Amino acid sequence: MNNDEIISTLNDLIETSKDGEKGFKVCSEDASGRHPELKAMLAERGRECASAALELQELVRNQGGDPETSGTLSGDLHRAWTNIRAAIVGKDDETVLNECERGEDVAVRVYRKALEQELPTHIRLVVERQYQGVLRNHDVIKVLRDQVRAHA
Template identity: 60%
Template sequence: MDTKDVISTLNDLIETSKDGEAGFKACAEDAQSANLKNTFSARAQECGKAAAELQALVLQLGGDPEDSTSVSGDMHRRWVDIKSAITGKDDQAVLNECERGEDVAKKSYKKALDKDLPADIRSVVQRQYEGVLRNHDQVKALRDSHQA
């Protein structure tokens, strides 16, 4: 895989991480429960750190790192805002939307890991992917326990 492709892949993951950061911030703002607000705020910070780590890798490779969210992430948040305005922002709805966002992140990281990344970069992407899986599983567990 050439450097340009590696940079492009990392920039895609930066957008994904930025989407996660913005999405978790929005979930923290919309959640009613103080526990959920704290959980989502912590996840937003983790996503921001992941994006910064990926940006540093892009810079090391001589590339121009992405610094914004994706158009699809922005559209998803707008749709969530509209849906929330109509249905109300209860914690169950917030958790459902948060899980949807984590499903997208899982796919993005899996797609990156299916590529022939250099070993040092693959290890960073793998570690971050494991964090995405933990986030997803935690949000899913919170959603399931909230339904019960």
């Protein structure tokens, strides 16, 4: 894998992390006040995504590239759709968590695709660690969604 391909892969991950940061922020804001711990957890997940993006941006700079600084158009469209849907359906916690899970599904796919590449060892270790965090986020969101659904 050449250096340009490494930078491109890392920039894809940065965009995904930025999408996660923004998505979790929106979900935290949209979650009902009935579960303050849910709002706090979603906000924390957003901060973790921001931290992941910063770490990836540093890797891109170390490779001599220009790191992405924003999310993807599809992430923006997803958040817009989430806001429209919430306005129509209402911002119940199950709907919010469904949207979070949908966003995490995308993150899982992007990280898996990156890990299929021939990345240098030091970069692979970072990507693998972050991927494990994405999987944890996905699993936590799914469990919370199922709990909220069971208590509805």
